[in-house]
Amino acid sequence: MESLDTVLAAHRAYLLGWNIGAAGGPDLPTYRSEVPHATLNGVLRVAGRTPPDALFEARQRLRGVPRVWWVGPDSDAGTADGLVALGASEVARLPIMTMAIGKAADVPAPPGLHIAETADLASFVPAYARVSGIPAEGVAATIEREKAFTGDGTVVRLVGRVDDGRVAGTAVAWLSHGLVTLYFVGTQPEQRRRGIGAAMTGAALNLARERGVRTAALTSSPVGEPVYRRLGFQPVGEFRVLTF
Template identity: 30%
Template sequence: MPSSSEAVPSPEDLAVVEGGLVASWSRQVRWTGGDAHRVGGLFVALSGVPDQTQQVAVIEGALDDPDAALAAAEVLFGRRRWQPAVDVVAGAHPELEDALRGRGYRVAVRRPAMVLREGDPVTTEAPSTEVRRAAPADRRAVVVAQCEAFGVSRRLAEQMVPPDAFDDPGVEVLVALGHRSRVVGSVTVHVDGPIAGIVGAGVMRRHRRQGAGTALTLGALESAVRRGAHGVWLQATADGEGVYRRCGFRPVGTCEVWLGPTPR
């Protein structure tokens, strides 16, 4: 169970986070030529990216038998030789957490889940940093910015921001511009019906604390609202949480990634 100081989302906020996770991972699987499976209330996303962090199960529906759902998901992960991973909001599904512990899973990653819904105030003014929608010709610069912002390989960044990201009608990639209009950061905004997700918001290290992160976040919110979203979710990093709070996002809980035993 979560500690007394750890929030459990309201049903409305939980629906934004969990619905957004399913939509985002579904798109990532499609972009990368992976496989998606639905088993007992879990959505299992096995992307085409050869990286453990890009293989995960998230909550999609009612978990009538969490142990059986996990067993079925483990078979799917095992076929690809991936360690099973489940991303769950702490305290929202206690029966699932009990089943995870019983099957030998452990929490490997914890990130604040944050939401801004229609009617919530946006609490900061836009900085002077220019933000615009990225064009396909910007992809190379976006990949470079993602590599530096997150410390990932170029290969992984290229697969996380594929050419399809610039043509998908449900997605906008935004870039922040620095000196001589060079790309210094980027963010991807996924909109699926009334829910939008802010994914991969990152700024190159030497350009941080100059307003680019705030400008990207506000640009992402404008994009989401313009395209009809009523709720926006994200998973925050330690560096980004303060920026998101200043932009009006509320922490609604903690997303925990549970890793299971390594396949033999």
């Protein structure tokens, strides 16, 4: 299993792939996509910077876009509490989860679901935007940023379609730093409770296994954590997600 430091580095590399602003250095890396969705703009860690100093500089770089602060094990101890003292609100505590892909159970696709790689951003992005909360007016910008995505790794987009061609589920497999990290795993509301999310996750794990990857990682919502535990993922850390 890759170390937690490697998992965190892969996470930073993915979000920096969205960046079109000043990324800064390893002490205060930020990413700015211009998409009006907080998790697609933000601060990735604070290392060796006081919270007031970090806040001042981050505000200059991220002015005008909704954003979040990812405060995890790669940030200095006390960073989250220091930011809260400056007025930040904690919006979530998200478990960082990993698993050895070789121990993953087989997850068959439910009847009528067909999972494949896709380059059709015009249907893929609106589907995950609907689930993840990206507003309709931000979809076009998200598509453009997906087209221009560049990062230290490889993005593979997986789509699950039902028999009539409609998108039912999505997943992004990010292959970087020797592991696969999963993003935008989601199911359209009218298709839920059919095991589609688990099937999309299983397809991403199979793809990574075929490419010789041994470890999978993701950051789960509290609601999704039990599902990922059943698939074999275990928590190895936590992000406190803050906003101002």
